[in-house]
Amino acid sequence: MGTFKAILETGTAMLRSFDGTEPRVADSAYVDDAAVVIGDVVIEDEASVWPNTTLRGDHGTIVVGEGANVQDNAVLHEDAELAPYSTVGHSAIVHDATVAERALVGMNAVVLDAAHVGEGAVVAAGSVVTEGTEVPESTLVAGAPAEPKTEIDDPGLEATADRYVELAREHAETSERLD
Numbered sequence: 001m002g003t004f005k006a007i008l009e010t011g012t013a014m015l016r017s018f019d020g021t022e023p024r025v026a027d028s029a030y031v032d033d034a035a036v037v038i039g040d041v042v043i044e045d046e047a048s049v050w051p052n053t054t055l056r057g058d059h060g061t062i063v064v065g066e067g068a069n070v071q072d073n074a075v076l077h078e079d080a081e082l083a084p085y086s087t088v089g090h091s092a093i094v095h096d097a098t099v100a101e102r103a104l105v106g107m108n109a110v111v112l113d114a115a116h117v118g119e120g121a122v123v124a125a126g127s128v129v130t131e132g133t134e135v136p137e138s139t140l141v142a143g144a145p146a147e148p149k150t151e152i153d154d155p156g157l158e159a160t161a162d163r164y165v166e167l168a169r170e171h172a173e174t175s176e177r178l179d
Contacts, residue, residue, distance in 0.1 A: 018058045029064075030168035033177065044068070044084075048168035055080075060096065068099075069164035071107075078113070085161035086117075089125065097129070100137070102158050109146075122152060 015023050015031075018039030025031055030048040040057035043049060044066040052073045055062050060079035064070060068082040071090045078096035082088065086099045089107040096113040099105055103117045106125035111117060115129045118137035123129055128144040135141050140149045 021057070023055075023057070030172050032171070046165045046168070047082075048164050050074075065101075067161050067165050069161055069168070071164075083119075087160050087164065092123075102161065103135075104157065104160060120152060120158065122157065124149075 014036045016038045021040045023037045023039065023041040025043045026045040028045045029043045031037060031043060032049060032051045034051040035049045035053045037049065037055045038057060040060065041055045041062045043064045046067045047064045048069040049055065049064065050070065050072045053070050055076045062076050063081045065082050065084040065086065067085040070076065070088045073091040074088045075093045080094045080096060081098045083099060083101040085102050087104040088094055088099065089105055089109065091108045092105045093110045094105060095111065097111040097115040099111065099117045100119040102119060103121045105111055105117065105123045106127065108125055109123045109127045111123060111129040113131045115131060115133045117123055117129065117135045118139065120138040121135045122140045123135065123146060124140060124142035127142050127146040129135060129141065130145045133146065136148065138152045140152050141147060142149050
């Protein structure tokens with residue numbers, strides 16, 4: 001994984017230590033210049049963190065697993081864990097919760113303390129997964145509070161994170177700062 005100082009030297013993102021703990025970012029991860037990453041945060045290989053996202057690891061560890069993506073304006077706080085190839089959509093919040101492999105948290109959705117979104121599950125846009133809720137694998141949940149609606153078997157949905165791995169590579173290779 002890359003080091004905090006190396007990332008600061010390249011001018012990539014707003015990365016800050018907190019209480020002596022620095023974010024750890026893999027060399028192959030993409031963290032947008034407009035993202036804010038503070039404290040005890042681990043961003044693994046080929047993960048991506050997009051503009052205006054905040055990962056605030058000041059009261060627990062945040063892990064963004066291999067190939068996972070955290071899209072624009074999303075917030076992760078406390079002990080938030082994104083398993084490999086999971087997706088957190090635009091303006092979503094994951095607070096002290098776990099999102100399993102290939103799961104998707106939709107735009108403006110909220111996943112609260114001690115909740116677990118199962119493998120391949122989808123939290124519909126605008127939904128609220130309340131504290132301690134277990135979202136079954138391969139299930140769509142929707143509403144506030146979120147409730148199971150249907151089982152999911154959509155290979156295209158499973159490819160969402162793969163598309164973001166490629167998009168992050170493209171951004172890393174072709175974007176340039178216009179200061």
